[in-house]
Amino acid sequence: MKMPMQQCLVDDFEVIDNVHLGEGWFRLDIEAPSIASTARAGQFVQVRIGSTDDPLIRRPFSIFDVGPEPGPDATMLRLLVQRVGPGTTAMMQLSAGDRIHLMGPLGHPMPRPSLGEDGVLLLIGGGIGVAPLYFYCRELAAEGSPLKHQVLLGARSSALLIGIEAFHKIGVETHAATDDGSCGFHGNVIELLEEKLASFSDLGQVSGIGCGPHGMNLALRDIAIERDLDFSISLENYMPCGFGACFGCVIEGPADQPLRYRRVCVEGPCFPVRELPEKF
């Protein structure tokens, strides 16, 4: 899975906007042409938080969108962030005109499954996992890709289904699942997926990419393995460096091969389910 070497930038960029979306979620718009113009969906950036030693290590964030359109002319980089700790709290306080120090783009793009005319690609997002899936849809649209795709989003309540509007706006068929039933399907996104899968007569024509909390990712892997589905999952392991130097972000390789730890940051972050161990 070696890719041609992609130039990676480490630089300081200007924050153009910080849009607070409620529930501790916010979107950072950053003028970063050198990263935006080469970034692909599924890749991420490492953000340096402040200039002191605490927090020490950069924080990884998927690229949520680039603008105006994905491709070599893109200048704007967007991140969708959920506040969970000191790093994301500091990012939430950034405002237009502030500088942000980024490293990227890092990691491999999400795969493009080759499906027949009747094929459907399901994009399954849980919580903040919607971020890379949105960029993926934007890329497909910009390329005029004929790949049929639908988005399944899960969250605890409707207030957290922040991405859904955005997907509707770009005309992507999107289904929601909320734990409390306040929006769409009453249940979790995995149950919604099961229902969806039941509606397909030929599962060989269904492909999927998932990105969500750890529990969702585990469940998704189990379903896909059980039914022999061509699915991939994007992982969010703790990443000290993000570019392959530390061997700190590893997962076990598949169970049927000799034990080998693989680096999520450079070999992923998206892996085909058959390459994932039972527990990861």
Added chain:
Amino acid sequence: MPASGTFGYGEEFEPFLPPGTFSAIVPKSISVEMRTGNPPPRAIETPSGLLNSIGLQNPGLDQFVESYLPRLQRYGVPILVNVVGRTVEDYCKVVETLEGLPLVAGFELNVSCPNVKEGLLFGLDPLATSQLIRAVRPLTRGVLMAKLTPNVTDIAEQAVAAEEAGADSISLINTIRAMAVDWRSGKSRIGTETGGLSGPAIRPIALRMTMEASRAVQIPVCAIGGICSAEHVLEFISVGASLVQVGTHLYREPTCLPQLLQDLRCLLAAGDFASLDDVRGNFHPDQDRLPDRERQVP
């Protein structure tokens, strides 16, 4: 130069800057046999520090020679191969195999990794350290550097043992044995019970040990531990270091070394020092404490 284990095998830095930029490169530790490393999670951030339990994951000697070394050689800079082993014979095997190969300038013997039992066995006992170095010494005409562990009561004793056994230089410190606990689950927050702490949090300890080691030996001391800036480099030089390695800081600023060198020159010039030699060892234990007005306001 970069510190072992924080530089991968060089190619990881290619997207950022040509590894040829460095004065020397120190790849991650190599052992005779391939090592899978420790189970995840392997790292967690602690206040101004990084706690890791990588467990010396590495491709093993054969694979290193076949695929990694040729890539490292392409960079055209001297390679200081960091070696780890379970037995004296293991270390010897790696050194013998790599001795004399193009750009292999020498060996840094890691007798100090806290994340696997056997590394520390050598590093904790001056006699074992000394036996190891005596065994390896005749096998190489290159630089032989012994990388010491901070997990001892008397670092000077270790340094002297390395010097007497024929090491050309010593490097210190490796990571400090430490732990992080989740009290709710009663579990370690990394995959092993304890791990190794690195980063700015350990810099004051590294500084103290560099001073103690430098006083005890004549051979050059290479300082490692939490170095992030030219100021830090000069602090270590002041207590006696001749060289430095940058580790954890490379994770957040992989392109920092050229800038750091430039800053060094500026700082020396601004302080009216002609060269690093003027700063080296200028720290005096009995000198009056800095008067208050000359103290830098942090």
